[in-house]
Amino acid sequence: MKIATWNVNSLRARADRVEDWLRRTDVDVLAIQETKCKDENFPWELFENNDYEVAHFGVNQWNGVAIASRVGLDDVERTFGGQPSFGKGGKDPIQEPRAMAATCNGVRVWSLYVPNGRALDDEHMEYKLQWLDVLKDNAASWLERDPDAQIALAGDWNIAPRDEDVWDIDFFVENRMTHVSEPERAAFRAFETAGFSDPVRPFTEGAFTYWDYTQLRFPRGEGMRIDFALTSPALAARVNNAWIDREERKGKGASDHAPVVVELAG
DNA sequence: ATGGTTGTCCAACAA
Numbered sequence: 001m002k003i004a005t006w007n008v009n010s011l012r013a014r015a016d017r018v019e020d021w022l023r024r025t026d027v028d029v030l031a032i033q034e035t036k037c038k039d040e041n042f043p044w045e046l047f048e049n050n051d052y053e054v055a056h057f058g059v060n061q062w063n064g065v066a067i068a069s070r071v072g073l074d075d076v077e078r079t080f081g082g083q084p085s086f087g088k089g090g091k092d093p094i095q096e097p098r099a100m101a102a103t104c105n106g107v108r109v110w111s112l113y114v115p116n117g118r119a120l121d122d123e124h125m126e127y128k129l130q131w132l133d134v135l136k137d138n139a140a141s142w143l144e145r146d147p148d149a150q151i152a153l154a155g156d157w158n159i160a161p162r163d164e165d166v167w168d169i170d171f172f173v174e175n176r177m178t179h180v181s182e183p184e185r186a187a188f189r190a191f192e193t194a195g196f197s198d199p200v201r202p203f204t205e206g207a208f209t210y211w212d213y214t215q216l217r218f219p220r221g222e223g224m225r226i227d228f229a230l231t232s233p234a235l236a237a238r239v240n241n242a243w244i245d246r247e248e249r250k251g252k253g254a255s256d257h258a259p260v261v262v263e264l265a266g
Numbered sequence: 267a268t269g270g271t272t273g274t275c276c277a278a279c280a281a
Contacts, residue, residue: 009281010273034281038279061274088279112268158281212281213271256272256281 001071001105001264002026005154005229007033007113007210007257011066014255015043020131021248022050027261028071029104031111031154031229035064042066047207057097063113064097065155071105080138086115086127101137107235107264108142117178125178128158132187140194143232150238153196154229156210156257159188164206165225167217179226197232200237200260207244210257218249227260 004027008014011032022030029053035042038058047054054075058064067073078100087093098113112135115128135153142149160179163169172180192198210225217223231239241263250260 013273034273062280118280213273217271 001028001107001266002261003029003031003104003107003109003152003229003264004261005031005033005111005152005227006259007156007227007255009034009121009255009257010036011043011046011064012037012041014253015046017248017253017255019046019050021245021259022052022068022221023258025245025261029069029109030259031109031152032066032068033064033111033113033156033246036061037129042146047266053096055100055102057100059097065100065102065111065113067102067104067109067111069102069104069109072103073181074103075101077101080110080135082134082138084130085126085161086124086136088123098131106149106150108149110151110153110155112153112157114156114158116158117184120176120178120181125183129187133190136187136190136194139191139196140218143195148234149232150235151196151232152229152235152262153191153231156226157188157228159184160226161185162222162225164210167208167220167222167224179224184199192228195233197233197236198228199231199236199262200229200242200244204244207246208258209244209260211249213256226240227257229260229262231262235264238266240265242245 019105118124209217209227
Protein backbone atom coordinates (compact mmCIF):
# COMPACT_ATOMS: atom_id res chain seq x y z
CA MET A 1 0.00 0.00 0.00
CA LYS A 2 1.30 3.44 -0.99
CA ILE A 3 0.30 6.70 0.68
CA ALA A 4 1.41 10.07 -0.71
CA THR A 5 1.09 13.73 0.20
CA TRP A 6 1.33 16.60 -2.26
CA ASN A 7 0.72 20.33 -2.11
CA VAL A 8 -0.51 20.83 -5.69
CA ASN A 9 -0.90 24.65 -5.55
CA SER A 10 -4.29 24.66 -7.33
CA LEU A 11 -5.85 21.38 -8.35
CA ARG A 12 -7.59 22.88 -11.39
CA ALA A 13 -4.37 24.35 -12.75
CA ARG A 14 -2.60 21.05 -12.05
CA ALA A 15 -5.34 18.59 -13.12
CA ASP A 16 -3.47 17.05 -16.05
CA ARG A 17 -0.25 16.68 -14.09
CA VAL A 18 -2.05 15.19 -11.11
CA GLU A 19 -3.78 12.66 -13.34
CA ASP A 20 -0.52 11.71 -15.10
CA TRP A 21 1.22 11.41 -11.75
CA LEU A 22 -1.52 9.22 -10.22
CA ARG A 23 -1.37 6.87 -13.20
CA ARG A 24 2.38 6.43 -13.23
CA THR A 25 2.89 6.40 -9.44
CA ASP A 26 0.02 4.05 -8.68
CA VAL A 27 -0.59 5.29 -5.14
CA ASP A 28 -3.51 4.00 -3.09
CA VAL A 29 -4.07 7.16 -1.08
CA LEU A 30 -3.17 10.76 -1.92
CA ALA A 31 -3.47 13.58 0.62
CA ILE A 32 -3.75 16.84 -1.31
CA GLN A 33 -3.16 20.40 -0.08
CA GLU A 34 -3.93 23.78 -1.64
CA THR A 35 -6.73 22.69 -3.93
CA LYS A 36 -7.55 26.42 -4.12
CA CYS A 37 -11.21 25.87 -4.97
CA LYS A 38 -14.63 25.27 -3.49
CA ASP A 39 -16.59 22.07 -4.01
CA GLU A 40 -18.51 23.41 -7.02
CA ASN A 41 -15.22 23.91 -8.90
CA PHE A 42 -13.57 20.68 -7.76
CA PRO A 43 -12.51 18.30 -10.58
CA TRP A 44 -14.45 15.29 -9.24
CA GLU A 45 -14.26 13.42 -12.56
CA LEU A 46 -10.47 13.42 -12.49
CA PHE A 47 -10.62 11.00 -9.57
CA GLU A 48 -13.73 9.08 -10.65
CA ASN A 49 -12.17 8.39 -14.04
CA ASN A 50 -9.17 6.83 -12.32
CA ASP A 51 -11.16 4.76 -9.81
CA TYR A 52 -10.43 6.88 -6.75
CA GLU A 53 -12.96 7.97 -4.18
CA VAL A 54 -12.30 11.54 -3.10
CA ALA A 55 -13.38 13.88 -0.31
CA HIS A 56 -12.73 17.62 -0.39
CA PHE A 57 -12.86 20.58 1.97
CA GLY A 58 -12.61 23.98 0.30
CA VAL A 59 -14.56 27.21 0.78
CA ASN A 60 -12.89 29.75 -1.52
CA GLN A 61 -9.68 30.29 -3.52
CA TRP A 62 -7.47 29.89 -0.47
CA ASN A 63 -6.12 26.70 1.08
CA GLY A 64 -8.34 23.63 0.49
CA VAL A 65 -7.52 20.00 1.31
CA ALA A 66 -8.61 16.68 -0.15
CA ILE A 67 -8.03 12.95 0.22
CA ALA A 68 -8.28 10.53 -2.70
CA SER A 69 -8.29 6.79 -2.06
CA ARG A 70 -8.91 3.56 -3.89
CA VAL A 71 -8.78 1.44 -0.70
CA GLY A 72 -11.75 2.99 1.08
CA LEU A 73 -12.56 6.45 2.36
CA ASP A 74 -14.47 6.31 5.62
CA ASP A 75 -15.31 8.55 8.58
CA VAL A 76 -14.33 11.81 6.87
CA GLU A 77 -13.66 14.73 9.24
CA ARG A 78 -13.13 18.30 8.06
CA THR A 79 -11.56 19.84 11.17
CA PHE A 80 -9.78 18.67 14.30
CA GLY A 81 -11.06 19.40 17.79
CA GLY A 82 -10.70 23.06 18.71
CA GLN A 83 -9.03 23.95 15.41
CA PRO A 84 -8.17 27.66 15.69
CA SER A 85 -9.88 30.13 13.37
CA PHE A 86 -8.20 32.98 11.53
CA GLY A 87 -9.31 36.31 10.10
CA LYS A 88 -6.75 38.91 9.09
CA GLY A 89 -6.86 41.83 11.47
CA GLY A 90 -9.32 39.88 13.59
CA LYS A 91 -12.06 40.22 10.98
CA ASP A 92 -14.55 37.40 10.32
CA PRO A 93 -12.41 34.56 11.65
CA ILE A 94 -13.19 31.18 10.12
CA GLN A 95 -11.92 27.64 10.56
CA GLU A 96 -9.95 27.53 7.34
CA PRO A 97 -9.95 24.38 5.16
CA ARG A 98 -6.50 23.20 6.22
CA ALA A 99 -7.15 19.78 7.77
CA MET A 100 -9.24 16.77 6.89
CA ALA A 101 -9.10 13.09 7.72
CA ALA A 102 -10.37 9.81 6.36
CA THR A 103 -9.83 6.18 7.23
CA CYS A 104 -8.35 4.29 4.28
CA ASN A 105 -7.87 0.55 4.71
CA GLY A 106 -7.32 0.89 8.45
CA VAL A 107 -5.06 3.94 8.28
CA ARG A 108 -6.31 7.25 9.63
CA VAL A 109 -4.93 9.67 7.04
CA TRP A 110 -4.82 13.41 7.72
CA SER A 111 -4.26 15.90 4.91
CA LEU A 112 -2.76 18.97 6.60
CA TYR A 113 -1.94 22.42 5.29
CA VAL A 114 -0.23 24.11 8.22
CA PRO A 115 -0.53 27.93 8.24
CA ASN A 116 2.49 29.62 6.66
CA GLY A 117 3.24 32.17 9.39
CA ARG A 118 4.14 34.88 6.84
CA ALA A 119 6.67 36.67 9.10
CA LEU A 120 8.16 36.06 12.54
CA ASP A 121 6.22 39.00 14.04
CA ASP A 122 2.99 38.51 12.03
CA GLU A 123 -0.29 37.53 13.68
CA HIS A 124 -0.31 34.62 11.23
CA MET A 125 2.71 33.18 13.07
CA GLU A 126 0.79 33.14 16.36
CA TYR A 127 -2.02 31.42 14.50
CA LYS A 128 0.42 28.87 13.05
CA LEU A 129 1.89 27.99 16.46
CA GLN A 130 -1.52 27.79 18.13
CA TRP A 131 -2.89 25.68 15.27
CA LEU A 132 0.00 23.22 15.63
CA ASP A 133 -0.29 23.09 19.41
CA VAL A 134 -3.99 22.21 19.30
CA LEU A 135 -3.41 19.63 16.55
CA LYS A 136 -0.63 18.10 18.65
CA ASP A 137 -2.95 17.82 21.67
CA ASN A 138 -5.50 16.05 19.45
CA ALA A 139 -2.89 13.73 17.97
CA ALA A 140 -1.54 12.85 21.41
CA SER A 141 -5.05 12.00 22.62
CA TRP A 142 -5.66 9.70 19.63
CA LEU A 143 -2.56 7.73 20.54
CA GLU A 144 -3.44 7.66 24.24
CA ARG A 145 -6.85 6.24 23.39
CA ASP A 146 -5.36 3.62 21.06
CA PRO A 147 -1.58 3.11 21.18
CA ASP A 148 -1.86 0.75 18.19
CA ALA A 149 -3.67 3.27 15.98
CA GLN A 150 -2.29 3.64 12.47
CA ILE A 151 -2.23 7.39 11.88
CA ALA A 152 -0.51 9.44 9.18
CA LEU A 153 -0.17 13.21 9.67
CA ALA A 154 0.57 14.05 6.05
CA GLY A 155 0.90 17.42 4.46
CA ASP A 156 2.63 20.72 3.99
CA TRP A 157 3.95 21.49 7.46
CA ASN A 158 5.59 24.79 6.48
CA ILE A 159 8.46 24.01 8.88
CA ALA A 160 12.04 22.99 8.12
CA PRO A 161 12.90 21.05 11.30
CA ARG A 162 16.67 20.93 10.78
CA ASP A 163 19.30 23.32 9.46
CA GLU A 164 20.02 20.98 6.54
CA ASP A 165 16.37 21.19 5.52
CA VAL A 166 17.02 24.53 3.81
CA TRP A 167 19.68 25.33 1.21
CA ASP A 168 21.43 27.95 3.36
CA ILE A 169 20.49 28.27 7.02
CA ASP A 170 22.58 31.43 7.38
CA PHE A 171 20.49 33.13 4.69
CA PHE A 172 17.30 32.23 6.57
CA VAL A 173 18.58 33.41 9.94
CA GLU A 174 20.10 36.65 8.61
CA ASN A 175 16.89 37.53 6.79
CA ARG A 176 14.64 36.62 9.71
CA MET A 177 12.84 34.06 7.54
CA THR A 178 10.00 31.89 8.81
CA HIS A 179 9.97 28.06 8.77
CA VAL A 180 13.27 27.69 10.67
CA SER A 181 12.60 29.62 13.89
CA GLU A 182 12.91 27.88 17.24
CA PRO A 183 9.20 28.19 18.15
CA GLU A 184 8.22 26.58 14.84
CA ARG A 185 10.75 23.80 15.28
CA ALA A 186 9.61 23.23 18.86
CA ALA A 187 6.02 22.93 17.63
CA PHE A 188 7.17 20.25 15.18
CA ARG A 189 9.24 18.37 17.78
CA ALA A 190 6.19 18.24 20.05
CA PHE A 191 4.64 15.75 17.63
CA GLU A 192 7.73 13.56 17.95
CA THR A 193 7.44 13.79 21.74
CA ALA A 194 3.82 12.69 21.37
CA GLY A 195 5.01 9.54 19.59
CA PHE A 196 4.97 10.42 15.90
CA SER A 197 8.02 10.06 13.67
CA ASP A 198 9.17 10.88 10.16
CA PRO A 199 9.72 7.61 8.27
CA VAL A 200 10.72 9.37 5.04
CA ARG A 201 13.97 11.04 6.06
CA PRO A 202 16.04 7.85 6.43
CA PHE A 203 15.27 7.01 2.78
CA THR A 204 15.83 10.56 1.50
CA GLU A 205 18.78 12.13 3.30
CA GLY A 206 19.52 15.64 2.06
CA ALA A 207 16.46 15.85 -0.18
CA PHE A 208 14.07 18.79 -0.43
CA THR A 209 10.31 18.81 -1.07
CA TYR A 210 9.74 22.45 -2.07
CA TRP A 211 11.44 25.01 -4.29
CA ASP A 212 10.15 28.59 -4.54
CA TYR A 213 9.02 29.62 -8.01
CA THR A 214 11.11 32.81 -7.79
CA GLN A 215 14.87 33.32 -7.92
CA LEU A 216 15.48 30.19 -10.03
CA ARG A 217 15.38 28.21 -6.81
CA PHE A 218 14.77 24.83 -8.46
CA PRO A 219 17.53 24.92 -11.10
CA ARG A 220 19.88 26.21 -8.43
CA GLY A 221 19.02 23.37 -6.07
CA GLU A 222 17.82 25.87 -3.46
CA GLY A 223 14.93 24.02 -1.84
CA MET A 224 13.41 23.23 1.52
CA ARG A 225 12.14 20.10 3.23
CA ILE A 226 8.76 21.16 4.59
CA ASP A 227 6.37 18.38 3.50
CA PHE A 228 6.10 15.42 5.86
CA ALA A 229 4.07 12.32 6.53
CA LEU A 230 4.53 11.73 10.27
CA THR A 231 3.50 8.27 11.37
CA SER A 232 2.22 6.77 14.61
CA PRO A 233 4.37 3.91 16.00
CA ALA A 234 2.11 1.16 14.58
CA LEU A 235 2.19 2.74 11.14
CA ALA A 236 5.90 3.54 11.25
CA ALA A 237 6.55 -0.16 11.79
CA ARG A 238 4.96 -0.90 8.42
CA VAL A 239 7.05 1.53 6.34
CA ASN A 240 9.11 -0.35 3.75
CA ASN A 241 10.29 2.50 1.59
CA ALA A 242 9.75 6.19 0.91
CA TRP A 243 10.75 8.76 -1.66
CA ILE A 244 10.33 12.36 -2.78
CA ASP A 245 9.34 12.65 -6.45
CA ARG A 246 11.65 15.48 -7.47
CA GLU A 247 10.97 14.76 -11.17
CA GLU A 248 7.45 16.12 -10.67
CA ARG A 249 8.90 19.57 -9.84
CA LYS A 250 10.41 19.79 -13.35
CA GLY A 251 8.99 21.33 -16.48
CA LYS A 252 6.15 23.67 -17.39
CA GLY A 253 3.15 23.71 -15.10
CA ALA A 254 4.78 22.06 -12.06
CA SER A 255 3.64 22.71 -8.51
CA ASP A 256 6.28 24.31 -6.32
CA HIS A 257 6.06 21.19 -4.09
CA ALA A 258 7.10 17.64 -4.98
CA PRO A 259 4.99 14.65 -3.90
CA VAL A 260 6.20 12.58 -0.92
CA VAL A 261 5.41 8.86 -1.10
CA VAL A 262 5.43 6.28 1.71
CA GLU A 263 5.23 2.57 0.93
CA LEU A 264 3.74 0.24 3.55
CA ALA A 265 4.05 -3.49 4.04
CA GLY A 266 0.87 -5.37 3.30
C1' DA B 267 20.13 39.93 -18.63
C1' DT B 268 22.95 41.58 -11.89
C1' DG B 269 16.98 39.86 -13.48
C1' DG B 270 14.70 35.74 -13.51
C1' DT B 271 7.13 33.14 -10.28
C1' DT B 272 2.51 31.39 -9.94
C1' DG B 273 -2.26 31.03 -8.53
C1' DT B 274 -6.77 33.01 -7.44
C1' DC B 275 -12.47 36.00 -7.40
C1' DC B 276 -8.11 40.23 -12.64
C1' DA B 277 -6.68 43.14 -8.12
C1' DA B 278 -4.31 42.46 -4.70
C1' DC B 279 -3.15 39.10 -1.83
C1' DA B 280 -0.92 34.70 -0.68
C1' DA B 281 2.88 31.69 -0.96
